[in-house]
Each structure stands twice: as C-alpha cells, then as structure tokens.
Amino acid sequence: MKFRVPQIGLPLLGRELAEQASHARHYVVRCLCAIVMYGLSLAALQNLLVADQTAGITTLGRGFVLVDRVIRTQAFIIVLFLPAITCGAIAGEKERNTLPVLLTTRLSPLVIVLEKLASRLVVVFMLLFLSLPLLAVAYSMGGIGLEDLLLRVRDLAELSLFVASLSLMCSAWCGSTVSAFFMSYFVAGALILGGTVLSGYAVIWHLGQPGPGLVQVLALLFPVFFLTVATRCLISRAYVTPRNFILAFFRGLDTLYTRMNVVVGNVVLVREKALLPGDRPIAWRETAKKSLGTVRYLVRVLVAIELPTVFLLVIASEGPTVDLNRGLGVGTGLWFVVWGIAATLVAVSGASIVSGERTRQTLPVLLATPMPGDEIVFELFAGVRRLIVVLWIPLATIAIYQYWFHLNSYRPGAATILERLVCALMEMTVYPFLIGWGAFYFGTRVRSSLWAVLGSIGALLTVILLPYAAGLILPWLNVNPAFVRALAYVSPATIVVLNETEGATFLYTSVNFAVFGTLALILRGRCFRSADRLLGRSAGPARGRSLSPSTRAFSLPRAPRRRPDAAPLVSESAR
Amino acid sequence: MLVVNIENLHVDYGNIHAVRGISLQIPRGEVYGFIGPNGAGKSSTIKVLATLLPGYRGTAQVNGVEVSADPQQVRENIGYMPDFFGVYEDLTAREYLHFFAATYRIPRKRRAAIVDDVLELTDLTHKIDSQVDSLSRGMKQRLALARVLLHDPDLLLLDEPASGLDPRARIEVRELLKELKNMGKTILISSHILHELAQMCTRIGIIEAGEMVAQGSLDEIYRRLQLMRVVHVQLAHTGDEMLDQLRSIPGVESVDQQVDRIAIRLHEDRLSVEDLHDAIHGLGGRIRMYQPEAMDMETAFMKLTQGTTA
Numbered sequence A: 001m002k003f004r005v006p007q008i009g010l011p012l013l014g015r016e017l018a019e020q021a022s023h024a025r026h027y028v029v030r031c032l033c034a035i036v037m038y039g040l041s042l043a044a045l046q047n048l049l050v051a052d053q054t055a056g057i058t059t060l061g062r063g064f065v066l067v068d069r070v071i072r073t074q075a076f077i078i079v080l081f082l083p084a085i086t087c088g089a090i091a092g093e094k095e096r097n098t099l100p101v102l103l104t105t106r107l108s109p110l111v112i113v114l115e116k117l118a119s120r121l122v123v124v125f126m127l128l129f130l131s132l133p134l135l136a137v138a139y140s141m142g143g144i145g146l147e148d149l150l151l152r153v154r155d156l157a158e159l160s161l162f163v164a165s166l167s168l169m170c171s172a173w174c175g176s177t178v179s180a181f182f183m184s185y186f187v188a189g190a191l192i193l194g195g196t197v198l199s200g201y202a203v204i205w206h207l208g209q210p211g212p213g214l215v216q217v218l219a220l221l222f223p224v225f226f227l228t229v230a231t232r233c234l235i236s237r238a239y240v241t242p243r244n245f246i247l248a249f250f251r252g253l254d255t256l257y258t259r260m261n262v263v264v265g266n267v268v269l270v271r272e273k274a275l276l277p278g279d280r281p282i283a284w285r286e287t288a289k290k291s292l293g294t295v296r297y298l299v300r301v302l303v304a305i306e307l308p309t310v311f312l313l314v315i316a317s318e319g320p321t322v323d324l325n326r327g328l329g330v331g332t333g334l335w336f337v338v339w340g341i342a343a344t345l346v347a348v349s350g351a352s353i354v355s356g357e358r359t360r361q362t363l364p365v366l367l368a369t370p371m372p373g374d375e376i377v378f379e380l381f382a383g384v385r386r387l388i389v390v391l392w393i394p395l396a397t398i399a400i401y402q403y404w405f406h407l408n409s410y411r412p413g414a415a416t417i418l419e420r421l422v423c424a425l426m427e428m429t430v431y432p433f434l435i436g437w438g439a440f441y442f443g444t445r446v447r448s449s450l451w452a453v454l455g456s457i458g459a460l461l462t463v464i465l466l467p468y469a470a471g472l473i474l475p476w477l478n479v480n481p482a483f484v485r486a487l488a489y490v491s492p493a494t495i496v497v498l499n500e501t502e503g504a505t506f507l508y509t510s511v512n513f514a515v516f517g518t519l520a521l522i523l524r525g526r527c528f529r530s531a532d533r534l535l536g537r538s539a540g541p542a543r544g545r546s547l548s549p550s551t552r553a554f555s556l557p558r559a560p561r562r563r564p565d566a567a568p569l570v571s572e573s574a575r
Numbered sequence B: 001m002l003v004v005n006i007e008n009l010h011v012d013y014g015n016i017h018a019v020r021g022i023s024l025q026i027p028r029g030e031v032y033g034f035i036g037p038n039g040a041g042k043s044s045t046i047k048v049l050a051t052l053l054p055g056y057r058g059t060a061q062v063n064g065v066e067v068s069a070d071p072q073q074v075r076e077n078i079g080y081m082p083d084f085f086g087v088y089e090d091l092t093a094r095e096y097l098h099f100f101a102a103t104y105r106i107p108r109k110r111r112a113a114i115v116d117d118v119l120e121l122t123d124l125t126h127k128i129d130s131q132v133d134s135l136s137r138g139m140k141q142r143l144a145l146a147r148v149l150l151h152d153p154d155l156l157l158l159d160e161p162a163s164g165l166d167p168r169a170r171i172e173v174r175e176l177l178k179e180l181k182n183m184g185k186t187i188l189i190s191s192h193i194l195h196e197l198a199q200m201c202t203r204i205g206i207i208e209a210g211e212m213v214a215q216g217s218l219d220e221i222y223r224r225l226q227l228m229r230v231v232h233v234q235l236a237h238t239g240d241e242m243l244d245q246l247r248s249i250p251g252v253e254s255v256d257q258q259v260d261r262i263a264i265r266l267h268e269d270r271l272s273v274e275d276l277h278d279a280i281h282g283l284g285g286r287i288r289m290y291q292p293e294a295m296d297m298e299t300a301f302m303k304l305t306q307g308t309t310a
Helices: A011-022 A024-051 A063-086 A088-095 A099-103 A109-130 A132-141 A146-173 A177-204 A212-236 A245-261 A281-288 A295-317 A324-359 A363-367 A373-380 A382-407 A417-445 A449-477 A481-488 A492-500 A506-529 A531-535 B042-049 B071-077 B093-103 B108-121 B137-149 B167-182 B194-200 B218-225 B240-247 B273-282 B297-304
Strands: B002-013 B016-027 B031-035 B057-062 B078-081 B155-159 B186-190 B203-208 B211-216 B229-235 B252-257 B262-266 B287-292
Touching: A011 A109, A024 A063, A024 A109, A024 A132, A024 A449, A063 A088, A063 A109, A063 A132, A063 A146, A063 A177, A088 A099, A088 A109, A088 A146, A088 A177, A099 A109, A099 A212, A109 A146, A109 A212, A132 A146, A146 A177, A146 A212, A177 A449, A281 A373, A281 A382, A281 B093, A295 A324, A295 A382, A324 A363, A324 A373, A324 A382, A324 A417, A324 A449, A324 A492, A363 B078, A373 A382, A373 A506, A373 A531, A382 A417, A417 A449, A417 A492, A417 A506, A417 A531, A449 A481, A449 A492, A492 A506, A506 A531, B002 B042, B002 B186, B016 B042, B016 B186, B016 B203, B031 B042, B031 B194, B042 B057, B042 B155, B042 B186, B071 B078, B078 B137, B093 B108, B093 B137, B108 B137, B137 B155, B137 B167, B167 B186, B167 B194, B194 B297, B203 B218, B203 B297, B211 B218, B211 B297, B229 B273, B240 B252, B240 B262, B262 B273, B273 B287
Parallel strands: B016 B211, B031 B186, B031 B203, B078 B155, B155 B186
Antiparallel strands: B002 B016, B002 B057, B203 B211, B229 B262, B229 B287, B252 B262
C-alpha cells in the first residue's frame, strides 16, 4: 500500500481572506476601528499629559490608565463589530446557496466551522496587533507589569473567541445573515442576564464568587459548546429557510392572546379588515402587509415601550412626599432610553426599505410600472411614518410628565419651563424624520440589507459623536477653545442633553431645529427629486415643477383604455 | 409600425462592455426570440427596454418613444417579466394582482373584472386566494404572466419565462405564450430552450458577447449560414466507384465513408434531399437506410456561437 503524505492546507480560510480582501468595506471598517481606538486612546493620553498639568516625571507610573482605555475600546469594538462580520459566515453561504457545494467537499463540518472561525479571528487579532504601539507607550510610562499586560491581552483574545464562536453558532442556526446578527446579541444578552442572576443568587445564598480558575474554564467551555452546536447545525440546518423572527414572534403572541382572550369573552380592540389596495398600493403593502407596519403589531411595540415608561414614571412619583429630583431624574433617564430605542427603530426601518426590496427581488417589477419615482418613495416611507407616529406617544408621555413636574419645582437653568417643552416637542418633530430620511437615503446606496442597517446606525452614531471626538482631539492642535466648545453644538444630541439638564435657550433651540429641520427637508427633497436614479431606473428629463407626491394623490393619467379593435383578453378558446 | 426599435445599443457595467452595438426592429404582432449563452447581453437589452438600465448608449425606442427621453410613457406600454419572481410575504394571488393593477392606475371599479380575466387566461382562478409564496414555480410564472397582462400592454418583455420549470410547467407556459401570440401581442422573449423558441417565434436573434451574431426568420438564418445538409445513407453494395459517382452529383459537397454508412454533405439550395435520393437510385444504388440529419436551432446556435461572454 502506497503511503500518501497528508496535504495540509486551509482552502476555506484562504478563500475567506481573499474575499475579505476584495471588499472595500472591510478596509473601511478596519480604518474606522483604528481611528476610534487611536482617537480615544490619544484623548486619554492627552488627559494624562496635558489636562492634569502633570507633564514630566509625575506621569510615570500611570500607564495603566492608557492600557485600561485601549483594552476597553478594543473590547467595545469586538462586541460591536465581530458579530457583524461573523454572522454572515455560514448564513451567507445559505443565502447564496453555496453551502451544499461546500458540504460535498472533503472538508468535514468541524474543519469548515474552524476555518470560518479562523478567518474572522484573523481580522480581530490584526486589530489587537494594531494597538501594540499604544501598549508600548503605556508600558514605557510604567504602572503596569508585563504579566498584567499579557493577562489583559489574553482576556481580549478570550472575549474574541467567545463572541466569534457565539456568532458562528447563530450563523449556522439561522437562514439569513440579519437573523443571525440579531440572534447573536439576543443570546449574548440572555447569557449576561443569566450570569447576573446566578451571581446575584450566589451572593444571596452566601455561595461566594467563582474563582479565577473556574472563570477561565467557563471562558473556554462556552466557545467549545458554541462550536459544537455550530458543527451539528451545519448539516442539520443547511437547508433552513430564512424566517422573519419578529413576525414569527408576533404570530406566537397572536396565538397566545387568542387563547387568553377566550377567558375575557373574545374582546377585539383592533379589527384589521382584509382590504385590497386602493390608490396607494405600496403604502397599502407597507402598512397592511409588512410585519411591523400593521396596526396590530405597532400597538404591541407601543405597549412594549409605553407600559414600562408609565410604570417607572408612576413609581418615581409615588411616595409620601414627591421627590422632585428623583422624578425628574427618572424622566430624564427614560427620555434618553426611549430616544435611543426610537432612533434605532426608525434608522433600521428607514434603511431596510429599499435594500429589503432588493434582497427580496421585488424592486425591478415595481420600477417597470408607470408609478412616478417620487410617489414610490413617498409610499415606501409610509411604514416609517406610521412608526414615528407610534413612537411619539411614549416620548410625549415623558415630555408632558416632565413639564408637569417642572411646574411644581424650581430648577435653575437657562430655559423656562415652556421653552423646555417646546424644545422637547421640536426634538420629536424634527429628529425622527431626519433620521428616517437619512437612513432611507443611505439604504438606497447599499445593496445588502445588513450593511444598510449597520451603515445607517453607524452614520447616525458618527454624526452624533464626531463633534465630540473632534472636541477631544482639536485642543492638541491648539485650536481656539471657544471654537471647540461651539463644535459640540453641531451634534444633534447636544440639545437633547442640554434640554434635560440646564435647558436650552430659545435662540439656540430655534437655530438648532431650523438647521436640522432644513437638513431633513433637503434629504427628503433629494429622495423625491432623485427617486428614479436612487431606485435604479431611467429618470427621463425634468418637466418643471410638479405637485408633491403627497398632494398629487395618485392623479391622472390613468392606464390607457383598451383599443376597440384589440383582441379580447381572454380568448374564446381559453374560455 | 415598429413596436421596438433598437439601433447600435451599448450597455456598460463599469469596465464590462455588456452590449456592443446591437440593432433590432420588432414590428407589431411579432414574437421575437432572443437567444444567447449566459452573459451574452440578453437580459441587459431587455432591461434597457424595461427602463431599468439608465445610462445606455444608442437608440432604444418603444412605439417610437425613446426610453431615456420618456421612460414614463414607455412603462405604460410594456409588461416586464424578469427571470426571477421575488418574495411576496403574506400576499395572496388576488392581492398581488390588485396591487399591481393599482400601480398601473387601473380604475378600482375595473380591477376585479380584469383580475378575473387574467387569472382565467392563465388558468389560476382556483388559486386566487392562495399565498403567492406557496405557489409552485410554474404557477408563479403563470401569475407573473397574468401580472404583465393587467394593463394590456403593447409589448411583453419576457426574460427567460421557462427557466427552471419542470416539463409540464414548461409546456403550460409555452401554450400560454402561443395564446398571447394568437391575441396579437408583440413579444420579446429570451430563452435557452431553443426548439421551443423555434416553434413559437416569427423571428430569432442570436446574441453572443454583447453582439448580434445573426437575426431573421429561421429560414433566413439557415440560408444565411449556408448550412450544409448531411444525409446518412446505407447502401447494399458500396464500392469506391459508387463513392466517386456520388461525389460527382452536382450539389454534393463531400462524401465520407463511415463504419456502417455514408455521410453525404450537400448544398440544399442546389440539390434537395429528394433529388439526391433519386440520383442515388439512378446510379443503381440499393438504399437500405436514408436519413437526412435534422437541421434545427441547436445546430445553428452551435455553429454561430463560440461560448464567449462579454
């Protein structure tokens, strides 16, 4: 028998790395990560060297501050970006129908999973290597030993392994990349919650905290478990069809509510009629047929946000004496939380409108119809418009609550109570549409749904945080401090924070919302005017000023009438 | 009157020159078959006419209207069926057709009747309340055909309507297309299934690497190709003398002695298959088998194309 030397190769890893290298977006993401990491770390260094006025020998021994900042930033980047780049590893193969071919090769499922894992970890470890100069600076400053430094790097490597293997398991389980992405965070959240509850019980029952050895074992056992599940699912769930988990979740709730409703006598609050589309067919589909567009589901979203909001506000107001600071503190906290949820929901909905149509391959047929481009855009946005209206309710609840509380208190600040309320209402009026139209515009420029959603959220965060980041870096370049302070006002988040703390003046409120309102209108106008080009069809020459799609109301001309001499649509033989 | 007029059409995707100077004209009532290998530029040409590819160069007119000049007017006159169906979650066949009837601005009062008519034509009346995504692929194709008929367009642009269908569904779609042909519709259809196009199309265009290789009626294409007919003959006694006599028949290009037969290549415009039979008989040949090789679209296609892409 002839002995064959086993050939050692990593074909899948090679292909994955080559694919990553051919996509410009990977370089953009890596550059962004590097900018964020170096930006925040240099800001920490600036605090050490300049802000504390301790330049010189007194900075020695404070390298741990810089290390701490670098490691935290890297951990944040790993948690934020690693699921995004990992969740498509196997689910993407399913979407492209390439997984069956991969399974017919000599690569075993375990090898496929491990090579997929390695291809993602390479990216993360490159990011870790990127921080070496920063860690070298920190090490030279002293205050941290080599062993401590290595332990922290090991923790980062373990975190990368944990997140990547978890995302890979979700990718092997789910039928679509988007589902895998959200499932990754859902499972991670459930694990963190479970871990917190367990440690809480451990404290209550005086069981003590787990030792470092046990933590290390768990840190390795979890990835092994995730990878085992991923290997099993690779074949058993290779042909799973993509599911809309939100729709499935709500349908499950439907069934549950229907059973429970029998007890209270079959009460029906919202009866949705099976109407056919009227003169606004796309708006009909967006609001009557899409999972998050229907009244029934929007009511559930509202209940999910409004009930906890009202509950917390009532709790904050309870007590023998009303604690004004506590009440306002809870209101402010809720305002930020609900704003975060609302901004995310609107950004995701707006970004996924056109990219979703492209993914489902329903756009070309729609674009070949005679509907004008601006009308298509106007109607496609109907679902987002309805979502914004629903999100106004919890925001208005908090704003009115705060107004009522302010009436009963004296809170020093630059703004009157009425000015605060006006500012809050302006926030609700302008920002959701700015976010919605911005995300919609972004979604038309990106092919993939996942990248449209991630990109629009990333763009939103960039617009909010960039002025603050510039404020941290510009002092290094000896820029006028007044200009740096003024730069903070460029961020749309500043007025939200200011209105909840010391208050914003009427002038600032007016200028801010005039600027951002104009920006929202410009974005909206651009989406309408360039609708055909953005959607991807021939636009034809401009025909002067026309009515807006909202006022045109699906006007004439109607479809051409059949010619009298035309053959019957249904021929005699067919009848 | 020409329903489609394409002259010197060029389409680029970045650095790829997908369509390179195609010209074709389709009069009213004609069924034009577009044949070519994958990546030849068929779908790109159809997309230009469907107003989905801005930035083309050359002339592309539907009913005399330039696509880039007035795409809105063009959309009123076309029914476009792409080579994919798309995912329509939670939409029944009735809702699907009413949805598109509304996008074509058909008045509400007329929609139900028109939807019933097109469903009857496509034999899908019994599936009117079925979820679109639950239909078989063949039914989806028929539903897509029903959709493009809703506004009674002058021109149907059908991109690979029979691709991926099982034999029964393919025959059903073919019969439906024949029905549309009988109704006088002007149809531009692309397909890989050559013999089906040959049965149905009044004219054929063969495209490769973005260029039109040949177009015309089937007979014209065969004539232009100057295809040699091959006739396989078995004779009771075959000698060298007989072979020489066969070669001397006017119109015979070559005679090849094969293991069990003789392959005679002839110019059919100079010597018909029947005349060759008489000539062999006249030479004293006793014929056991006489089999003219079928000259079909596949032969023409293989002779005209080399399998290259743009």
